[in-house]
Amino acid sequence: MSEALRIEDLHKSFGKLEVLRGIDLELAEHEVVCLIGASGSGKSTLLRCVNLLEPIEAGRIVLHGEEITGRDVDVNRVRRGIGIVFQAFNLFPHRSVLGNVTLGPRKALGLSKPEARERADELLARFGLADKRDDYPDRLSGGQQQRVAIVRALAMQPRLLLLDEVTSALDPELVAEVLAVIRELAAEGMTMLIATHEMAFARDVAHRVCFLDAGVILEDGSPEEIFGSPKEPRTRQFLERIVEAGRL
Amino acid sequence: MLIAVTSTLVFFGTLGFLITRAPGWENFKAYFFDWEIYRESFPEVAEAFQLNVKIFLIAESIILVTALALAVLRSLPGPVFFPIRALAIVYTDLFRGIPTILLILMLGFGMPALGVEGIPLDPVFWAVVALVLVYTAYVSEVYRAGIESVHPSQDAAARSLGLTRFQSLRLVVVPQAIRRVIPPLLNDFIGLQKDTALVGTLGVVEVLRQSQIIEAARFNATAYVVAATLFVAITIPLARFTDWLVARDRKRRQAAGIPL
Numbered sequence: 001m002s003e004a005l006r007i008e009d010l011h012k013s014f015g016k017l018e019v020l021r022g023i024d025l026e027l028a029e030h031e032v033v034c035l036i037g038a039s040g041s042g043k044s045t046l047l048r049c050v051n052l053l054e055p056i057e058a059g060r061i062v063l064h065g066e067e068i069t070g071r072d073v074d075v076n077r078v079r080r081g082i083g084i085v086f087q088a089f090n091l092f093p094h095r096s097v098l099g100n101v102t103l104g105p106r107k108a109l110g111l112s113k114p115e116a117r118e119r120a121d122e123l124l125a126r127f128g129l130a131d132k133r134d135d136y137p138d139r140l141s142g143g144q145q146q147r148v149a150i151v152r153a154l155a156m157q158p159r160l161l162l163l164d165e166v167t168s169a170l171d172p173e174l175v176a177e178v179l180a181v182i183r184e185l186a187a188e189g190m191t192m193l194i195a196t197h198e199m200a201f202a203r204d205v206a207h208r209v210c211f212l213d214a215g216v217i218l219e220d221g222s223p224e225e226i227f228g229s230p231k232e233p234r235t236r237q238f239l240e241r242i243v244e245a246g247r248l
Numbered sequence: 249m250l251i252a253v254t255s256t257l258v259f260f261g262t263l264g265f266l267i268t269r270a271p272g273w274e275n276f277k278a279y280f281f282d283w284e285i286y287r288e289s290f291p292e293v294a295e296a297f298q299l300n301v302k303i304f305l306i307a308e309s310i311i312l313v314t315a316l317a318l319a320v321l322r323s324l325p326g327p328v329f330f331p332i333r334a335l336a337i338v339y340t341d342l343f344r345g346i347p348t349i350l351l352i353l354m355l356g357f358g359m360p361a362l363g364v365e366g367i368p369l370d371p372v373f374w375a376v377v378a379l380v381l382v383y384t385a386y387v388s389e390v391y392r393a394g395i396e397s398v399h400p401s402q403d404a405a406a407r408s409l410g411l412t413r414f415q416s417l418r419l420v421v422v423p424q425a426i427r428r429v430i431p432p433l434l435n436d437f438i439g440l441q442k443d444t445a446l447v448g449t450l451g452v453v454e455v456l457r458q459s460q461i462i463e464a465a466r467f468n469a470t471a472y473v474v475a476a477t478l479f480v481a482i483t484i485p486l487a488r489f490t491d492w493l494v495a496r497d498r499k500r501r502q503a504a505g506i507p508l
Binding site: 077094109 | 401402404405406407408409410411412415419420423424427500501502
C-alpha cells in the first residue's frame with residue numbers, strides 16, 4: 001500500500017501550552033485510522049494541523065509524497081485535496097444546502113455552476129439528502145446537518161478526509177445515521193483520519209487505532225490490540241473510564 | 249391589552265393636560281403650530297427638502313461601500329498588515345472625533361477658497377465629502393462589529409474548502425456580518441439623514457435653511473415643524489423596510505425550500 005500521509009515529530013503550542021509534543025504517524029492509502037484519547041489530548045489540534053488551519057512549530061507533514069509544511073506551499077491548493085468535517089458542522093447558515101455544497105467546487109476548483117450542481121445533487125441523493133437540497137441549515141436536524149457537512153467535504157473529491165469528533169454534538173439517536181455514512185466511505189476505500197469518542201465505532205471501522213495522551217501517541221495498534229490488550233497503563237486507565245461510562 | 253390602553257390614555261391625557269395648562273401654552277402653540285402657515289410653507293420647505301434627500305442618497309451609497317472597505321482593511325490579520333490596520337484605526341479615531349458641522353464648514357468654505365485649478369467649487373459637493381468622511385468612520389465600526397461577531401469556525405470551514413482568505417471574507421463572513429448589522433446600520437443612516445441639515449450652514453438652501461428663511465419672514469417657527477414632519481415621514485418607512493428585511497432573512501433561513 002502506498003503512503004497517503006506521514007507526520008514526523010510534529011510540535012504545536014498555543015502560547016506556553018504545548019499541545020502536540022512530537023507526533024509521528026503514517027497513513028496508507030485507503031486506511032482508516034482512529035484517534036482516541038481524553039479531551040485536551042490534542043486530537044482536534046492534530047487534525048487542524050494536517051489541514052494547515054494551525055501553523056506548527058516543528059516537524060513535517062507529507063501528503064502523498066509532498067511536504068505540505070514547507071515555506072512555499074500553496075495552502076489553498078493543499079486544502080482542496082483534504083476534506084475536514086468539524087464537530088459543530090460549521091455549515092454556512094446564509095446558504096442553502098446546495099449553496100453549501102457547491103461553494104468549494106465552484107470557487108476553489110473553478111467548476112461551472114451546472115457542473116457543481118450536478119456533483120452536489122449526485123452526492124446529496126446518495127446520502128439521502130436530495131429532498132433537503134434547497135433547505136437552509138437551520139431547518140435540518142443535527143444528523144442531517146452533519147451529513148451535509150460530510151457531503152460538502154466530499155464534493156471537493158478529497159484524497160484524504162479528516163473527521164473531528166463528528167458525532168459529539170449530536171443527540172444520541174442521530175449518531176447512527178452519521179456513523180453509517182462514515183462506514184460507507186470506509187468501505188469504499190476513502191483514506192480517513194478520525195478523532196472520535198465512539199469506541200465501538202472505532203473498533204468496528206478502524207484499521208488502526210492511536211491512543212493520544214498529553215500530546216503524544218502513546219500507543220498505536222490494531223483495534224484488537226488497543227481495545228483487547230492495551231500495553232500502556234494510561235491506555236488501560238482511559239479505556240476503563242470509558243467502560244465505566246458505558247460507552248464501550 | 250385593556251390595561252395597556254388605559255394606562256396609555258391616562259399617561260398622555262395627564263401630560264397633555266399639564267402642557268396645555270402651562271401659562272405660555274397659547275404663545276407656544278401660535279409660534280410652532282400655526283396651521284395656516286403650515287399649509288402655506290409646506291411646498292417651499294418640501295422643495296428644499298429634495299436637496300437633503302439627494303445629499304443623503306448620494307452620501308449613503310458611497311458610505312455603504314467605503315465603510316465596508318475600511319472595516320475589511322481593519323480586520324486583516326497578521327503582522328504584515330499592521331500599517332494598514334493602524335491607518336484604518338487613525339482614520340476612524342480622527343473622523344469620529346471631529347464634530348460633523350466643523351468638517352462641513354472646513355471643507356465647504358475651505359476647499360473652494362484654496363483656489364486650486366479644477367477643484368469643485370460647489371459647497372454641496374464638499375458637504376457630501378464631509379458627510380462621507382465622518383459617516384464612513386461610524387459605519388465601518390458597525391460593519392467591523394458584524395464581521396467580528398461571525399464565529400472563526402465559519403472562516404475555518406471556508407478556508408478548509410480551499411477558498412482564499414479574501415474569498416472566505418467575501419462569500420462567507422461578510423454576507424453573514426451584514427445580515428446581523430442591518431438594524432444598527434439603519435440607525436447610522438437616520439443620523440446621516442438628519443445631519444444633512446448641517447449643510448445649511450454653508451448657506452445652501454436645504455430644508456433647515458429654508459425653514460429659517462420662512463421663520464425670519466413671518467416671525468413664526470411652524471416651518472421647522474414642517475421640516476420635522478418631512479424627516480419623520482421618510483424615517484418611518486425606512487425603519488419598517490429594515491424590519492421587513494430582517495424578518496425576511498430570518499424566515500428564509502428557517503423555511504424549507506425557498507429559493508434565493
